[in-house]
Amino acid sequence: SENETGGDSGGKTLIIGVDLPFQGASADTSEATYNAMQLYLDQIGGKAGNYTVKLQKYDDSTAAKGGWDDATCSKNATDHVNNADEVAVMGTYNSGCAKLQVGTLNQAPDGPLLMVSHANTNPGLTKAWEPGEPEKFFPSGTRSYARVITTDDYQGAAAAQFASKDLQVKKCFVLNDNQTYGQGVAKAFADEAAKQGIQVLANEAWDAKATNYTALMQKIKSAGADCVYLGGIYDNNGGQLVKDKVAVLGDNKGAVKLIGPDGFTGYEDFQKLPAGEGTYLTFAGLDASQLKSAGGKGSKLLADYAAKYGKEPASSYVLYGVQALQVILAAIEKSDGTRKGVNSQVFSGAGISISAADAVLGKDLKIDPATGDINVRDLSVLQMTSGAEKFVKPWPLP
Amino acid sequence: MSSETMSVVPPTRRRFALPHSARWPLGFAIAALALFALYYFVYYGPVDPDFKAWVQRWLSIASMNESLVWIMCALGLNIVVGYAGLLDLGFVAFWAIGGYTVGWLMSAFFQQVDINILGTAPAGQRGIHINFWIVLVIAGALCALMGVFIGAPTLRLRSDYLALVTLGFGEIIPQLFYNGDNFLQTGFNLTNGTKGILPVDPVEAAAFDKSGVGFRNLGVFDHLSKYVIFVFLVVIIVFVSLRLREGRLGRAWLAIREDELAASAMGVPLMRTKLSAYAVGAIAGGFGGAAFAIHINGVLPDRFKFDISIILLAMVVLGGMGNVWGVILGAFAISWVNSTGLPQAGNAFNESFGTNIDFPSFNFLLFGAVLVLMMLFRREGILPEARTRLVLREPGRTEAESLGADMEAQAPELEALPDVEVAGEATTDEGKRS
Amino acid sequence: MTGATGPMLTLNDIHVYYGNIAAVKGVTIDVNEGEIVTLIGSNGAGKSTTLRTISGLLKPRKGNVTFLGRRIDGINAHDIVGLGIAQSPEGRRIFPKMTVSENLDLGAFLRKDKAEIAADKERMLELFPRLRERIAQKAGTMSGGEQQMLAVARALMARPKLLLLDEPSMGLAPVLVDLIFDTIKRIREQGTTVLLVEQNALAALGIADRAYVLESGTLKLAGSAAELRQDDDIVKAYLGG
Amino acid sequence: MTTSVAANPRPRLGQQIRTYAYWAAAIAIIVPTVIWLGWEIATEPVLFFSSAVAGLSNGALYALIALGYTLVYGIIELINFAHGDLFMLGTLFSGLVLVTILGQTVTGVSLVGWLSFILALVAVAAFCASINVTIEFFAYRRLRRAPKLAPLITAVGISFILQWVGLKWNGSMQKTGWPSLLPQGALNIAGVEIRYTFFVVLAVTIPVLLLLTWVVTKTRAGKAMRATAQDQDAARLMGINVNRTISFTFAVGGALAGVAGVMYQQTIGTTRYDLGFQLGLVAFTAAVLGGIGNLPGAVLGGVLIGLIQGINDGVGLGQKYSATVVFTILILVMVFRPAGLLGSSVGEKV
Amino acid sequence: MTAAVEPTGPVVPDAPAAALHAEGIKVQFGGLIAVNGVNFTVPNGGIVSLIGPNGAGKTTFFNALTGLYKVAAGYVLLGGRDITGLPPHRVADLGLARTFQNIRLFGLMTAEENVKVAMHSHLKSGVFGTVLRTPRQRREEKEAHETALELLDFVGIGKTAGEYARNLSYGDQRRLEVARALALRPKVLLLDEPTAGMNPRESAQFTEFVHRVRDEKGLSLLLIEHDMSVVMRVSEHITVLDRGEKIAEGSPEQIRTNDRVIEAYLGTAGKESGA
Ligand SMILES: Nc1ncnc2c1ncn2[C@@H]1O[C@H](COP(=O)(O)OP(=O)(O)OP(=O)(O)O)[C@@H](O)[C@H]1O
Ligand SMILES: Nc1ncnc2c1ncn2[C@@H]1O[C@H](COP(=O)(O)OP(=O)(O)OP(=O)(O)O)[C@@H](O)[C@H]1O
Ligand SMILES: CC(C)C[C@H](N)C(=O)O
């Protein structure tokens, strides 16, 4: 890896690692994301500037876990670094996984290896959140992580405001799945809910291994909640959780509302689950229906995707995946083809910006070179209606 | 040397022959050194990039280091199960404790305090920063203590129950770590929960790189230097295992494995002897845990699951209970297949046949099948100790008589099978003993 | 004796192995109906192995076993019991977690005649009053000798045509040793054939019609019990003379 | 006898201290627990009893699984780690029978529903029984005379293989959203809800327990099973067909796993390839808690564990400590009553 | 204790000075009193037998002496020292060794190792000594090795030192049990039915062996035995138990002619076969 050929870079092939959970509940979304990215790359001729670009899959999940896996995430990080031609990583899907990788990627011997995520919403990756964050992810002193989606401090807050203002909720019981992302978004929700005058009855973890949640729901019932917030991902036995919520606390359209974050969006299983009906969901961006109705590159890509694969992807994160790819391609295009070069395109000078015409999100985008965060902050409220996520309203943010 | 002796072959040969007991240690040393040389050249020598890629793919140093961690823990379990015959299904607890010791004492996690004992953290960082080598000793001690703590109330139990209770501890302790961000609902953050404690401080040790050997803090990518540390730890554990087995304690362990009641009537204090097996095994587990923490540069509770205990047990059994060399082989084989063999073979297969089979998901099948087939056809492991072979092959006559067990004769059904292999082994076994 | 032709039980040149080790190497034995035949020999001679082979717990690698004109080597042990061979095995092998009563019942496992079974059980308790005292005790907690009584009684509960006894007097008090030998004589009178293995060779030869002497897995001598009692070698080797 | 002193044993100080420590520890554990429970009942009766009932319904299911565990253990002293996984396959097969084959797609009670339910019970029981018998035939039978560790490890291996089957069959995700044919809804007693399905589970578990107890203690087959359990060669000498007896035991154990599978699929209705492994541990714990090998003990143990979990979820440390609580109790029972709640210890005779 | 018990033999007056003295031993299993108030003495250097019908409580009494069972009443003095209620390994340490009615060797250890196990309490080296192989540890191991071989030779199975115990013949296993017990350097050796399964000739040889052990190792022996020829020849003093109680004690001659013993134990024929 030392003898990197710096000079003559014409036609050199560079690799973008695509690090997603290709197994378990998120598998469909990951597969669709990868396919959409490949589709987009093919459409633009597989090149970024002078460089030929290839995608390489990395699976950060295991069949055994049925979702992302600590050990696999850490191992992938090493593999990314060891793959000499890889200049950037697109991913990961789950914030917890990203937090295990960024530190390693950042210390790659030949310069920090850039990661751009389309789905990590946990704030700590780019801004102060838990002790030591985000500095602890960047031991080399240079930032190397960016994302094209908003963060949970906003998402949680939006959900709390929606619950209070639109749903008139008074007492909310907050659950989290005990993972990085789930705890974060649950905390953000609980903090804002308290500010909004909602009584937060508890913020406690649900056990993904439990056979059922009847006793837990009884507890929520006897606490008198009129709202249950699920901070976490559907993968963690979310189906059973929702079923037991309905069995004990009644319909989601009834007295006790059920609210979830983006971790419950895009799962076909959940959409098919009868008990899911009426659940409110937030999404830390624009959902597919909005992107489609906005027209432009995004909606064209979705149409092409549907033409090629028979149906549109279930998750809105698929387009965000392509958006992350666009950011990486832009960085590669401007760079000298080395890891260091690619990364510094994002985190120095003006950073990366993509015009509304080019961006699949259809907005003028800019990655803040100081933090790696994106300038647009969209938040959508959705509701599970007859087996599909239906857009309810956007939630304006400060 | 006179010409007559020259003509006689055997004496000349004997001059080069190794004592039997030195064969395996020497083999191990050669393998370890050869690997070191290989990695050194792959990383820092002028090697063909294809070869480098090949090594990285099939025998990457990171997975080698992980194998070494498995080996340490398997060796620890071997003392408990293989030597003392105490079935422990919760060994993962020690691995976890060893890991967290590093997490606690070598990171910025405890922001409340500022302790630095020969630590390697960047100046000004709060937390507890103690030198790895001290922490290693602490981890061993803590695990030994935990071993005694776990053992004391439970070692009186019959073997099955002991298995269950250790299993219980193997579930409880990781769960306490897992939920330790709000330890027992007290609000105290003991372990940072699922998010784990990372990164941990670098280890200060001999570093091997392009420029040769130096003494400095190791970085995330100093795999080779960590390899040296891990091999060193394995050597210590092997050495202690071998020495203990020979002595008074090893005999007492064996006696307990054979017949607890008779052992106690012969003056062997049961509790103390069993506890010592637990403690010594736990220390090895603690070393493994500490090594693992510096290998992955942190600790994450998710790794410490029940299956780890089972896999460790499988390693011990596959390799040959009671024989450290067998256990090393077994542990290496299983961890290599899990981390590298299966996925890479799968990739190779998928690439060349254009299929899309998810090979790693077959590891359940592979793993299960290996266990079952081993038990059916080679119960004593790949590299059995003569004694263990007998334990698992054909229980003795006295046992059958005194316990009224069902193990007296070979099953008539089996008698009917032409069992050539068994015959061959039995003779070699006889040969070895004499 | 019911006019059957030929011996009731024949072992014809049997070879029996434990794994690789030959325990019995070419033994030929006949037992005629109504006889008491004893098998003597020093430790490890292969006596118990022979009995286990008859019962079908072991399979001879070579040779055959015939019972009432039928080959029984290779037949399942439980079927052999059905043919009328019961054994009181070496080491007692009572069911330790079952009561004395249940143990006795199991002796009659293959029998269907409830009333008769009850009567037989009563008879056993009569014979060994100690067992009656302990009737509801878990057999495993009984003393060695008590277990031995139970093992013999259990075998008798099967009402076998051929009874195999492996060291029935082991660990018994002298009074009971006498009782056991008396009992053996008595059941023979009632028509049961007995093959007896004993260390207490003197006593065994005292009640047996014929005897076989085993030595390291092979047959060393055979003859009438009375003859063997006079044989100097035998006396020297086994009777402590 | 000149000095016929009725000498009393002279207790040693160390021993005395140990006895006191033992009792002190027992009291130190029991008293606060009882006080705490009392306090919870007094302050939040509805929550307490609701959680308890929720736990009990799980417990009844654990009991069914534990029965199969204890039965097999009782006969061949094998901790059959694969039992839970067989149960998991049972849940999947139940789904297959009811949804795919019988075409049940909506939740709700009907005569056809009940008939299908009963048919599923029979079919799944038969399915699991035959798998179990097959496993016994190919694996455990060859290990009859091997020391305990060998079949134990084999069982672990089989467990992995069955999990793999589940993984390939169902994928690595939770399978959920099956329709249930059992009456939904709940009986409300002073605010405490008892789901109707609980009664169905009881209506299955209790007769099964009684039937099994009768089989094991009263029938010839049962006697053969117990004899085989203790000494296989001696059992052969009694005329017992040991292989058939063990096959029969595995068949019954498998059928129990199947019945539990149907009940689980119909009442809880979420499964995953590793469900069986987890519940297997719980069920095994239940079996040991009750006294392993003891049938009523298994049911008691299962119900107790469910109850404890429920109370812990509702008013205790919370769900995330459920394994900790269950296993702590298990360890305490092992320490204070090593033979389990209903088991009796037979000391070794020397 | 029933009044019927007559001290028929030379009662040891100075009990505490005896090698082993048990007073009022009572063992209970639930409602069953297996041993009831038995007083018992093994004089220094004596060979004493315990006989009695099956189920009389002999083995149970042994187990009570060696700490395997808890006594409900009574105490045990070993060389004047109270050992009641001590755990088995402590009892063994203090010099009370035993063999088992059912042989309980460590089957998969060699004969030599079997013997060395019993030296556990005499050896001193700990974990560190063993790992570092200190000179002291090496010396100790060497001595242990020599002692073990010596003991095996003593019981006549020196050739089998390297054999696994389970491969030894029955008679050799019995001998190994004795060698192992001797390795404890006991003051008193308890043998439970040592000749069971031996043929009369071997039993006869055993008698001499017992004397040799006593004389050369300078210890006291207590044995349980049903073979009257052995008992009568070997014992200096015999105690008879029946139903947990002592019904007689005395010299072999006294016992042989004691009516109660004949009735309960020997039977009429017992005399002939025992002679
Ligand atoms: N389960 C076994 N495994 C291996 N070898 C055995 C087994 N059982 C017996 N043997 C060996 O087979 C030979 C014959 O043993 P067997 O038990 O038949 O002798 P025996 O004549 O009954 O002696 P004893 O008087 O001691 O009962 C002996 O050498 C013995 O060690
Ligand atoms: N654990 C126990 N539980 C219940 N009863 C027991 C237990 N152990 C022994 N017994 C009973 O106590 C009595 C004494 O048994 P013990 O073994 O001491 O007899 P023994 O004198 O050694 O007889 P043997 O000469 O037959 O060996 C017997 O009746 C036996 O059934
Ligand atoms: C797609 C989501 C389930 C992932 C989540 N936003 C996270 O950061 O982990």
Ligand SMILES: [Mg+2]
């Ligand atoms: Mg025999």
Ligand SMILES: [Mg+2]
């Ligand atoms: Mg006895």
